Amino acid sequence: MAATHSSLSVLSTDRAPLPVGPYAQAVKIGNLIFTSGCMPIDPQTNHVVSGGIEAQTKRALANLKGLLEGVGSEVGKVAKTTIFVKSMDDFATINGICAEFFGAHKAARSLVEVARLPKDVLFVIEAIAAE
Template sequence: MSSTVTTHSSLQAVSTEHAPAAIGPYTQAFKVGDLLFVSGSIPLDPKTGQIVPGGVEAQTEQALKNMKAIVEAAGSEVGRIAKTLVFIKNMDDFGTINVIYEKFFGNHKPARSAVEVARLPKDVLFEIECIASLKD
């Protein structure tokens, strides 16, 4: 059964080669009015499509870089991220992830939720999605 649903004209898709291409039937991000909704970013190298080696530290750093690339491709910036949702394979890694997250965001502290999950795409250890402002 095929769907006849099409993207509404109020939504503008965002895509960049500086972040991994979507690995399923979704879009990297959508602009909706003054807001940007970014899909979950996982730690894939955008050039190779492979999971970065190096454990949770390297995976967290890469996923954050991928999210940043999408946010910037949409014309926003990290300092305009209002909300993040972090998915963690093992909550025992939360302290390590938090250090990397805090360094990445600096003095900016978006609202955040963090949840431990049983499994993530491609069995990665970390995933992050966000909502950012597009307003100047």
């Protein structure tokens, strides 16, 4: 059985939904924070939000913000995001919401269409950020 190496710190916060599996909300090494995928789960109810891609994207981004701030970072310190989507047909909607969310900050980004996501959500985002 593996143990967490002393160079890594497992991070958690109550400002974002709990993981849906056996993994950390975020891990820190040096001054970098690596988040797990933030899903469009309402932290109050622990249920996926309804309302389609727009509502799910906004909720997942709000969860990312809560996670980052809860572990000592912020949206303006995000260096890279990876976004997983159910349909590339939602690309323009996602771009508009992300542009509003990140404002003048421009992080590197990958956006990938996948066959299926946990809980059948439409949008998941993970990030690498400075502390």
